[in-house]
Amino acid sequence: MKRSKYVILFLWVLCFSACSRKTAPTVTVIAPRPLVIEKTIKKDTIVYTPPTPIYKKYEPPVYIKPFDEDYNNAFAEMKEMLEQPEKLSFKRAVFLTENAYLKDSLDYPTFCKQVSVLAKIAKQLSIENKLIYDFEDKSKVEIYAGTFHLITQGFKYQKDTSVYHYQPFVYDFIDFDGKNDWTQMFVTKLLQTHSGNCHSLPFLYKILVEENNEKANLALAPNHIYIKHQIKKGGWYNTELTSGIFPIDAWLMASGYIKLEAVQNGVYMKALSDKESIATCLTDLAQGYQKRFGTRNGKFILQCCELVLQNFPNYINALLLKAETEKFIIDATMQKNNTQDTKLLFSNPKVKALFDDMNKTYATIHKLGYRKMPDKMYAEWLLSLKTEKEKYQNKSLNFSNTK
Amino acid sequence: MIKSKIERQYVIPYCSKFTFLQTLLANAKKCKRPTIFKSHKLFFIYTIFFSLTVFYTFGQFPNSPKTPKPFEFKPITPGPNQQTPKQPSQQDIQNQKLIQQSQQNQNRQRQQLDELYNDLHEADRKRTINYNFPSLQQLPKTTLFYKAFATLDSMLKGQRPLNLKKAVYTIENAYLDNKLSYSKFNNQIKYITNVCRQKIQHDKLDPDNSEAVNMVIYQVLCDTTDIQNPKTKVFYKSYPYTYDFNDFWGREDYTKQFVSKVLKTHSGQCRSLPLLYLIIAEELKTNAYWTFSPSHTFIRFQLNNGNWQNVELTNGRLSSDTWVLGSGFVKSEALTSQIYMDTIDKKQSIAMLLADLSAEYTQKVGYDDFVLKTLNRSLEIYPNNIVSIMRKADYYTLLLKYVIDQKGKPTLEQLKQDQQANNIYIERNKMYNLIDNSGYEDMPKDAYENWLKSIDNEIQKTSRK
Numbered sequence: 001m002k003r004s005k006y007v008i009l010f011l012w013v014l015c016f017s018a019c020s021r022k023t024a025p026t027v028t029v030i031a032p033r034p035l036v037i038e039k040t041i042k043k044d045t046i047v048y049t050p051p052t053p054i055y056k057k058y059e060p061p062v063y064i065k066p067f068d069e070d071y072n073n074a075f076a077e078m079k080e081m082l083e084q085p086e087k088l089s090f091k092r093a094v095f096l097t098e099n100a101y102l103k104d105s106l107d108y109p110t111f112c113k114q115v116s117v118l119a120k121i122a123k124q125l126s127i128e129n130k131l132i133y134d135f136e137d138k139s140k141v142e143i144y145a146g147t148f149h150l151i152t153q154g155f156k157y158q159k160d161t162s163v164y165h166y167q168p169f170v171y172d173f174i175d176f177d178g179k180n181d182w183t184q185m186f187v188t189k190l191l192q193t194h195s196g197n198c199h200s201l202p203f204l205y206k207i208l209v210e211e212n213n214e215k216a217n218l219a220l221a222p223n224h225i226y227i228k229h230q231i232k233k234g235g236w237y238n239t240e241l242t243s244g245i246f247p248i249d250a251w252l253m254a255s256g257y258i259k260l261e262a263v264q265n266g267v268y269m270k271a272l273s274d275k276e277s278i279a280t281c282l283t284d285l286a287q288g289y290q291k292r293f294g295t296r297n298g299k300f301i302l303q304c305c306e307l308v309l310q311n312f313p314n315y316i317n318a319l320l321l322k323a324e325t326e327k328f329i330i331d332a333t334m335q336k337n338n339t340q341d342t343k344l345l346f347s348n349p350k351v352k353a354l355f356d357d358m359n360k361t362y363a364t365i366h367k368l369g370y371r372k373m374p375d376k377m378y379a380e381w382l383l384s385l386k387t388e389k390e391k392y393q394n395k396s397l398n399f400s401n402t403k
Numbered sequence: 404m405i406k407s408k409i410e411r412q413y414v415i416p417y418c419s420k421f422t423f424l425q426t427l428l429a430n431a432k433k434c435k436r437p438t439i440f441k442s443h444k445l446f447f448i449y450t451i452f453f454s455l456t457v458f459y460t461f462g463q464f465p466n467s468p469k470t471p472k473p474f475e476f477k478p479i480t481p482g483p484n485q486q487t488p489k490q491p492s493q494q495d496i497q498n499q500k501l502i503q504q505s506q507q508n509q510n511r512q513r514q515q516l517d518e519l520y521n522d523l524h525e526a527d528r529k530r531t532i533n534y535n536f537p538s539l540q541q542l543p544k545t546t547l548f549y550k551a552f553a554t555l556d557s558m559l560k561g562q563r564p565l566n567l568k569k570a571v572y573t574i575e576n577a578y579l580d581n582k583l584s585y586s587k588f589n590n591q592i593k594y595i596t597n598v599c600r601q602k603i604q605h606d607k608l609d610p611d612n613s614e615a616v617n618m619v620i621y622q623v624l625c626d627t628t629d630i631q632n633p634k635t636k637v638f639y640k641s642y643p644y645t646y647d648f649n650d651f652w653g654r655e656d657y658t659k660q661f662v663s664k665v666l667k668t669h670s671g672q673c674r675s676l677p678l679l680y681l682i683i684a685e686e687l688k689t690n691a692y693w694t695f696s697p698s699h700t701f702i703r704f705q706l707n708n709g710n711w712q713n714v715e716l717t718n719g720r721l722s723s724d725t726w727v728l729g730s731g732f733v734k735s736e737a738l739t740s741q742i743y744m745d746t747i748d749k750k751q752s753i754a755m756l757l758a759d760l761s762a763e764y765t766q767k768v769g770y771d772d773f774v775l776k777t778l779n780r781s782l783e784i785y786p787n788n789i790v791s792i793m794r795k796a797d798y799y800t801l802l803l804k805y806v807i808d809q810k811g812k813p814t815l816e817q818l819k820q821d822q823q824a825n826n827i828y829i830e831r832n833k834m835y836n837l838i839d840n841s842g843y844e845d846m847p848k849d850a851y852e853n854w855l856k857s858i859d860n861e862i863q864k865t866s867r868k
Contacts, residue, residue, distance in 0.1 A: 219735075235839060236736055249735050253728040260724050260744060269735035 054114070054188050056107040070100040071289050071300060075307075078282050082311055088274055091115065091207045093281040098186045101288040106188060114191060119211035121166075122146040125155060135232035140214050144229055144239075147208045151201065152244035167194045169201060171242040177223065177375070182291040185284070198224050198382075199284075201241040206277070217271035218280065220316070222257045222373040224382075225280075228271040234396045236271065243386050251392035255373075255381045262369030267314050279312040286321060298325045316370050319361055326358040532809045534823045536771040536802065545773070547577040548764050552777060555757050559784055565749050568592060568682045570756050575661045578763045583663055591666040595679075596686040598630075598641045599623050605630045616689040617704040617714075620680060625719035644679070645670045646717040646855075652698075652848070657766050660759075673699045676716040681752065692746035693755070695789075697732040697846040703746050711746070718858055730854045736842025742789040754784035758791040765794075774798055789843050796834035803827050 066072075074096040081088045091112070099106045126146025133141050149155075154168035172195035178184040187203050190196035196204070202218055202225045209216040219228045219238070227239040240247050252258055252269055262268045272280070286304035295301060305322040308315055333351055334340065346352040373381075385392055539545060551573040557563045558570060568589070576583040599619050600610075608615040622628065628641040647670040653659040662678050665671035671679065677693060677700050684691035684704075691704045694713070701722070702714040715722040727733070727744065737743045747755070761777035778795045781788065806824050807813065819825045 235844070236734060236842060248731050249733065250729050250731045252735075253725065253733075256725075260728075260738065263735050263738045264741065264744075266739055270739060 053192065054106050054110045056105055067293065068289070068300065070104050071285065074100040074285055075282075075300070075304065078278060078285070079307060081278055082275055082307070085274070088278060090210060090274070090277055090281070093278050094187055094203055094207065097281050097285045097288060098183075098188050100285060101182060101186075101292060102188075111188065111191075115207055115211055118150065119147075119208050121155065122150045122208055123212055125149050133233065137232050141231055143209060143212045143214050144216070144231075147205055147212075148239065148241075148244075150208070151205055151241055169204065169241075170195050171201070172197055173379075176379075182288060198226070198242050202227050205239070205241055217273075218277055219271055220268050221252050222255065222268070222371075223378050230271075234394075237394055237397060240385060242382060245385055245389060245392075246394040246397050247385055247392045248394050251385055254384075254392075255377075257371050257373040257377070259369035259371065261367075265314055265368050267316050267368045267370065272312075276312040276315070279308045279315060279318070282308050283315065283318045283321065287317075290321075295325055295328045298329045301325045314368060316365065316368065319365050319368075320370075323358055323361040323365065326354050326361070330355055330358070532806065534802075534806060534827065536769075536805065539768050539771045540773070542768060544580065545764075545768055547581055548760065548768070548773065551577040551760055552757070552773070552780075555753055555760070556780060558753055559750065559757075559780070565753060567678075567685050567749065567752060570753050571662050571678060571682060574756055574760045574763060575658075575663050577760065578657065578661075578767055579663070588663060588666065592679075592682060592686065595623065595641065596683055598628055598639045599683060599687060601630055601632055601639045602628060604632075610687075612707070613689050613705060614707045614712075616687055617684065617691055617712075620683050620687065620689075620691075621714050621716075621721070624676070624680060624683075624716060642669065643719060644676060644716070646676075647672055648852075657763070673701070673717050677702050680714070680716060685749075692748065693752050694744060694746050696727045696743050697730060697844065698851050699727075701727075715858065717855060720858055722858060726858055729857075730846070730850075732844045732846040732850070734842040734844060736840070737844075738842075740841045741787045742841050742843065745787065747785065751785040751788075754781045755788060755790075757781040757784075758788060758794060762794060770798060770801055789838070789841060792834060792837050792841075793843075796831065796838060799827060799831035799834055803831055 077096055078093055081093060092108075095106065095108055095111055099108075123143060123146055126142040126149070129142075129145060129149060131138070131142050131145055135141075151169045154166045156163060156165050158164070169190060172184065172193075175181055175184050176197045178197070178199075183189045184197055185199045187196070187200050187207065190200040190204055205227055206216045206218060215229075217228045217230075219226055227241065228236055229239065230236050238247050238249065238252075249269065253263070258268050263270075282304050286301045286308075289300055289304075301321065302325055305318050305325070308318040309322070312318070330345075330351060333348075334345060337345065339345065346355065540549075554563070554573045555570055558565050572583065572585055572588050576585075599616075602619050602623060603610050603616065606619070608619065610616060623641050625643050627643060628639065631638050644665060647659065647668070650656055650659050651672040653672070658664050659672060660674050662671075662675050662682070665675045665679050680702050681691055681693060689704075691702055694701055694703045702716065703711050704714065706712050713722045713724065713727065724744065733743055757777050758781040761774045761781070764777070765774055775795070775798055778791050778798065781791050782795070785791070803824070806827060807818065810818070810821070810824070818828060
């Protein structure tokens with residue numbers, strides 16, 4: 001019996017060993033392209049290359065120029081842009097605004113060169129990302145996607161054996177409304193430090209998209225600017241660059257400070273035309289003047305505001321600036337004449353006209369549906385887009401197959 | 404001798420029925436062969452006999468399949484038994500000739516007929532393409548629709564006073580083949596207005612105060628009312644009108660959208676309930692306004708302080724603009740182009756009812772000139788009505804398809820050469836552009852249902868806080 005057991009066992013062993021193991025088919029692995037970089041280089045050697053500064057080479061002044069010459073020149077050029085549409089250039093308008101504040105120390109060719117390089121990179125990124133979009137305006141949407149990718153994620157490139165990561169452009173939470181340092185609002189500051197706010201990020205996006213000969217529309221919200229596009233799939237949609245999300249209009253209306261009348265009157269959430277975009281730059285110019293020199297006699301600021309309101313009648317920032325300046329002038333006149341007696345003051349027809357205009361402006365502001373938004377509410381509202389992403393994200397925009 | 408026999412017999416062990424085989428096998432070793440055969444001689448005889456009968460009498464005998472062989476053709480050789488063809492007789496020849504002639508005649512006739520048909524079709528194609536839908540006016544059911552249009556048109560022209568109750572009755576009656584009784588409709592509405600009036604008296608409210616009267620109508624429609632007139636001692640009872648979630652867009656049963664259905668079944672949807680509210684407000688001579696939002700309508704009235712208040716009758720609550728805008732399907736372009744959230748007055752409401760009349764017509768009768776006439780008249784009075792624009796776009800789309808089918812599906816260039824067809828194409832695209840630029844966004848049914856139910860969630864959220 002034992003012998004038979006062993007025989008049986010031997011037979012089983014033979015039987016199993018007869019089954020041959022299947023080996024996996026060999027696959028020829030294509031050698032990875034040199035741009036697959038993570039494996040070759042350690043993390044701490046990723047280098048961020050700062051861009052070249054945009055400042056002009058210093059030249060000693062030839063003559064003593066008046067204090068507001070830069071601002072007057074900028075105003076004249078922007079007025080010309082508004083009157084002759086063929087000279088209209090948003091990039092130039094933004095540059096003029098910032099250059100006037102920085103005492104004409106910026107170099108326009110360097111600025112243009114940096115912008116054109118970034119635009120080319122954005123276009124290349126759009127091709128590499130392989131958008132899934134089957135409508136007629138695919139090329140347009142590709143450029144939007146490429147620019148968006150560049151701003152929100154940056155890109156990596158390899159040079160020899162080092163890997164460089166061009167950092168994305170992020171939101172700077174410190175001094176986001178430029179109260180302490182007005183240059184926080186500038187696109188040049190954004191390009192140098194890769195951090196900006198809700199004013200400079202959309203401006204940079206618009207400049208880059210227009211460099212690639214496509215359209216991008218700015219849109220306003222309380223203390224906020226974002227981008228609007230119109231495409232064949234889905235019509236108008238919003239782009240929020242501070243958080244890199246595409247919110248639906250319901251998020252903006254849920255901020256609580258956008259009234260229905262404001263939207264119906266075109267104060268908020270309207271896609272601005274080219275002239276209206278230049279008008280916003282003009283208002284920034286006036287605000288920069290105020291930051292640098294103070295209101296003074298208010299002549300320059302009121303001049304700017306009037307030109308703005310000719311081209312963009314319901315622009316709330318211009319209306320506010322105008323009303324505040326007029327109030328400042330009246331207060332200054334009262335102090336100068338050392339009187340609190342309004343009758344005496346209003347005997348002067350100019351002051352009376354100014355006072356009436358101020359009241360009218362305040363009434364218009366209120367009628368348009370504007371309500372001032374506190375800073376804390378603003379920060380919370382911006383954060384709510386990230387925390388309630390599921391509710392407020394535009395779900396029809398999901399073109400990419402890459403993460 | 405006997406002893407040995409007996410011994411031999413008892414040597415063999417006893418075999419019971421069940422252990423027969425076992426013991427047989429076990430004892431095979433012990434017992435010698437002949438003894439087995441001897442003792443179980445009968446057994447073996449029986450088994451052989453039965454097995455033979457089984458094998459030879461049982462029908463199913465499994466045959467193993469044979470390998471198929473190719474069929475071998477037998478060669479045919481003509482022999483004395485084969486038939487040979489006969490010589491054709493004269494009659495046969497004549498018959499064949501006749502057959503040939505008749506066949507030739509038939510072919511010729513067929514050719515002539517084909518040519519004739521081709522000529523006719525070409526002429527048809529060239530001359531008689533209908534660039535409008537064939538008129539359905541001769542159908543008897545259209546008379547009521549034409550009458551309804553005349554009534555509403557005269558109201559819009561000012562020849563008659565604007566009366567929502569009459570307008571709503573006329574268009575619903577047209578769809579229901581004149582089976583809706585005006586007196587019954589009127590009486591049902593009068594009952595509700597009486598309840599409202601009694602409530603105003605009961606609560607000692609000012610019947611000229613718009614806010615008070617509107618709140619009373621809202622309460623009567625959305626809450627139970629049970630009051631007694633102290634003088635006449637008559638009881639006035641009314642129960643709330645609910646939302647009918649079953650087929651709320653009226654896709655399967657068009658009459659679900661009707662006010663007569665609400666009066667009959669005490670439940671309605673987002674079009675019929677606000678319309679009922681408006682009719683009652685008209686009867687009580689107070690102001691209430693109709694407002695639109697994606698796939699939805701609701702009521703707005705003005706409070707004493709001048710602010711607007713929304714009334715959501717589907718769930719019996721006073722809602723806010725934020726809730727409506729939070730549905731997620733209202734774009735800012737829709738607000739600037741004023742297709743949504745725009746309070747419309749009575750004249751524009753009747754224009755909206757005209758657009759509904761055209762929709763009923765397409766549902767009941769079909770598409771023809773009457774649809775376009777009604778929609779154009781509606782858009783004259785109320786141009787921002789996205790529903791009318793969409794229905795007009797539908798009309799032109801179907802008309803273009805009709806023309807294309809008649810022309811035999813030409814290419815776009817061929818279509819553009821035909822001026823009338825090109826006009827239809829341009830009109831259709833104009834409508835599409837209007838819709839695209841207005842900021843309209845299609846709201847799916849699930850999203851709509853979830854949004855309607857969300858107001859309860861919001862209220863729970865705030866009450867928890």
